[in-house]
Amino acid sequence: MNWKNTFAPLRVKPTDALPDLMLTHLDNWGAITAVGADKKSYLQGQVTCDVVSLQSQQSTFGAHCDAKGKVWSVFRLFHHHDGYAMFQPVSAIEAELRELKKYAIFSKIELTHSQDVALGVMGNGADAYINSLSNSEGDVRAIEGGTAVRISAQRWLLLLNEDHAAQLVSQSEAVKADATLWTRFDIEEAIPVIERSEQSEHIPQAVNVQALGGISFSKGCYTGQETVARAKYRGINKRAMYIVRGDVNEPLSTDEAQQMERSVGDNWRSAGHLMAHYTFSDNSAIGLIVLPNNLEAGTELRLTAQPNTRWVIEALPYSLDDE
Known part of the structure; x- marks a missing residue:
């Protein structure tokens, strides 16, 4: 059986207890990866979050805006292999990658739509499961085949090459639920989900990026900064x-x-x-x-x-x- 066909809906009521360990294939999610000598400085001048201060064991929310401060993408940024990954809905990646690349020709950076597979680990047993895959600590950990990223108290993201993802799914005894359960957690945790239909519609504060720590008001200039700053200091949002x-x-x-x-x-x-x-x-x-x-x-x-x-x-x- 194809490992991608092993996930099924988990129909529950709001008050039902969830299984201690659940695994899902996040087929509607993906990542843009950034590698190259200028990856840090280039992204620092493009996005709302502070890329320079991001440590290897940390992740951060961020947004990439157009010149008017409207959001192309809201993403989770973290170190991945020898560069960065910007985790976001797949439907947003085509336009986001096009806009993000606009000035990349002048820098030593390669921006690509990653072919890695996104898996979600959920439940009270999520931490113990991640610990079984990694001997390191922190909210971002290098694991065999990719990276593990803590999303919240009972949720981790795995970004892996397909061979390791297939192996992990086939060997796991976790309840294999479809990706709608991940969406439930995103909603309950009020994490913005910017699909293609939402692009260039909202400024970052209209989708709560500032409340999630995804805007630095002390870093240097970036695209759309004037609008984002006015929303904070002049109350225009x-x-x-x-x-x-x-x-x-x-x-x-x-x-x-x-x-x-x-x-x-x-x-x-x-x-x-x-x-x-x-x-x-x-x-x-x-x-x-x-x-x-x-x-x-x-x-x-x-x-x-x-x-x-x-x-x-x-x-x-x-x-x-x-x-």
Whole structure:
């Protein structure tokens, strides 16, 4: 059996306990790799995070913007082999790589769409499993075939060549769940997921990059910096990304955008679309959406295609301050 066909949906309710160790193939995720003598200085002048200060055992969020400060990509940056990897949704990579390469001809750097395989390790047993693959410590570890990166308390990313990924999956006794479970964790942890449809739509603060430590306000210039700085110091940003939860009549499709509306008195107005969503087995669902950051507490939302549903905004797991 092809190892890529061993992952199945794990249908659970919000309150169900999850298995201690789960493994998934993140087939909708990938990475851009950067190698070469100028990799550090080039990326430092392109992205919002501080590449120069990033230690080998650390990862950081970051964003790459256009000249107007709109986001091409939100990524997790870490050391990988002899360079850097920028982990992000596959659908964003084509445009992001094109934009990131614009000035690379003047520097000693090679930027490529990595062919490495992304696997996700989840559950209470994730740390112990990673320790079995590596004798080192830290949130980023070199392992056989690639790199292991801590995402959160119960989640690790593995970026591996395909041979080692196949071997690891075939030998693992973990529950093999499909990648929708990874999306659930991203939503619950309020991690922005910038797919192709979201590119060049938001400034970094509108998708909470500052709250995740992905913007350095003390580093040198980078593309879009003026807009990002004005959003902090002049308060021009009026939007933020929120977790929303509600009911559904049927599981939400990933093949089309899920539009939402918000209540305004007795009426409903467009609220945008879910940038990510996950449906539980009890016909409830969660999602991420960018909304005005001054909405009244208790504002109701609904799915445009399912107008009898009701959704609410939930508390974020972090502060939106960037201090």
